[in-house]
Amino acid sequence: MNNDNAVTRSSSPVLLWLVLAVSAVVNAGGPLVGLGLPVRMVAGGIALGTIALLVTHHVRRRRQLGDRRVR
Structure with a gap:
């Protein structure tokens, strides 16, 4: 039996x-x-x-969960 509503992590x-x-x-x-300073600036850019x-991952995951709840 497949669970199509399961969230893949x-x-x-x-x-x-x-x-x-x-x-x-x-x-x-x-x-x-x-x-x-250059090393710290690169670290800040990476952060x-x-x-x-x-944030992008969170928003996409919420949209996927929302789409699954509607069905």
Whole structure:
């Protein structure tokens, strides 16, 4: 028996959260350990990109769940 209403989960949000945490630590802790401004700027850019991907994933997942509830 197939459950067509089951939500498939992927590991992408877990990896995105991990990348976000690491880049945030590098960005915030950079001055304490003497990292240069370019390295911190790249870490901040990665953090912003990761946040955008997490929001996109969340919105797409909500739309998929909404479509399944309507049927």
